[in-house]
Amino acid sequence: MNTMNPVIDQDAKVEKAPEPPAGNGINDADLEGRTVGRPFADAPKFSLRDVEVFYGETRAIKRISLDIARNEVIAFIGPSGCGKSTFLRCLNRMNDSIDICRVKGQLQLDGHDIYDPKRDVVELRARVGMVFQKPNPFPKSIYDNVAYGPRIHGLANRKSDLDDIVERSLRGAGLWNEVKDRLDTPGTGLSGGQQQRLCIARAIAVSPEVVLMDEPCSALDPIATARIEELIAELSESYTIIIVTHSMQQAARVSDRTAYFHLGHLVEVNETNKVFTTPQHPLTESYITGRFG
Numbered sequence: 001m002n003t004m005n006p007v008i009d010q011d012a013k014v015e016k017a018p019e020p021p022a023g024n025g026i027n028d029a030d031l032e033g034r035t036v037g038r039p040f041a042d043a044p045k046f047s048l049r050d051v052e053v054f055y056g057e058t059r060a061i062k063r064i065s066l067d068i069a070r071n072e073v074i075a076f077i078g079p080s081g082c083g084k085s086t087f088l089r090c091l092n093r094m095n096d097s098i099d100i101c102r103v104k105g106q107l108q109l110d111g112h113d114i115y116d117p118k119r120d121v122v123e124l125r126a127r128v129g130m131v132f133q134k135p136n137p138f139p140k141s142i143y144d145n146v147a148y149g150p151r152i153h154g155l156a157n158r159k160s161d162l163d164d165i166v167e168r169s170l171r172g173a174g175l176w177n178e179v180k181d182r183l184d185t186p187g188t189g190l191s192g193g194q195q196q197r198l199c200i201a202r203a204i205a206v207s208p209e210v211v212l213m214d215e216p217c218s219a220l221d222p223i224a225t226a227r228i229e230e231l232i233a234e235l236s237e238s239y240t241i242i243i244v245t246h247s248m249q250q251a252a253r254v255s256d257r258t259a260y261f262h263l264g265h266l267v268e269v270n271e272t273n274k275v276f277t278t279p280q281h282p283l284t285e286s287y288i289t290g291r292f293g
């Protein structure tokens, strides 16, 4: 975790928590466009306002507004199907590949519109890298997995520059010592945890500013998970990290702030320890105490 807490605007407009819904009913009107906690940050990396995402006619994200500060680690949690991955994928336009998906609202990275039609999406995804649930190394050598991005982005003119980037990235992903003697063997021959670290090395090889992680540990055993969590803490010194996780323990261990999603709404966002010890919204409290999810 980043030792420096992100600067959260203390005067930010914070909506009063809606009254608890009657019974278990979720009322869209109560939650639409609102949240509780501290959704806004000074000079944010991402400024996201009134974001809606539709799959065909179905609205999966319901007017969410949130800032994400520089170099913070923010965790997205919530029950299955609440929209965590959909919202995450808006941040580097991974949803573009889904034909029926439509994104509305203002989404800015460093003050520039992420969905500007003139924006170079390849460049955006180099700045906002992504690590997926299942490790997905290319069917290439360990070296070429990491060198692929720098090559297509023209980041190295000479072989020695490329070698440096590969070594630095593998070191950054905590994998160098395990693979330095077999860089020309297939990436797919590594263990699951090593493959996930290789994917992290691949993401950081193009010097991103943000790393999106969509349940990066769900396919890993506890030891490999612990290694990735340590890595998140190290990476947070240099990158903004946004992690979707089903594990509340993981969110508590790795993140500065936690955002709780429910049926397409952002219900609450706050410093992680506050969300887990003194949640402000009854839906958050129900989730973290295991009443549903």
Ligand SMILES: Nc1ncnc2c1ncn2[C@@H]1O[C@H](COP(=O)(O)OP(=O)(O)OP(=O)(O)O)[C@@H](O)[C@H]1O
Pocket (backbone or CB within 6 Å): 055, 060, 078, 079, 080, 081, 082, 083, 084, 085, 086, 087, 098
């Ligand atoms: N490609 C798609 N086409 C149609 N609907 C989709 C698609 N992807 C997601 N959805 C729907 O959007 C909603 C949000 O899904 P999403 O995967 O973002 O949730 P999630 O919180 O990440 O879930 P999980 O924790 O189970 O991964 C769900 O109702 C889901 O069925």
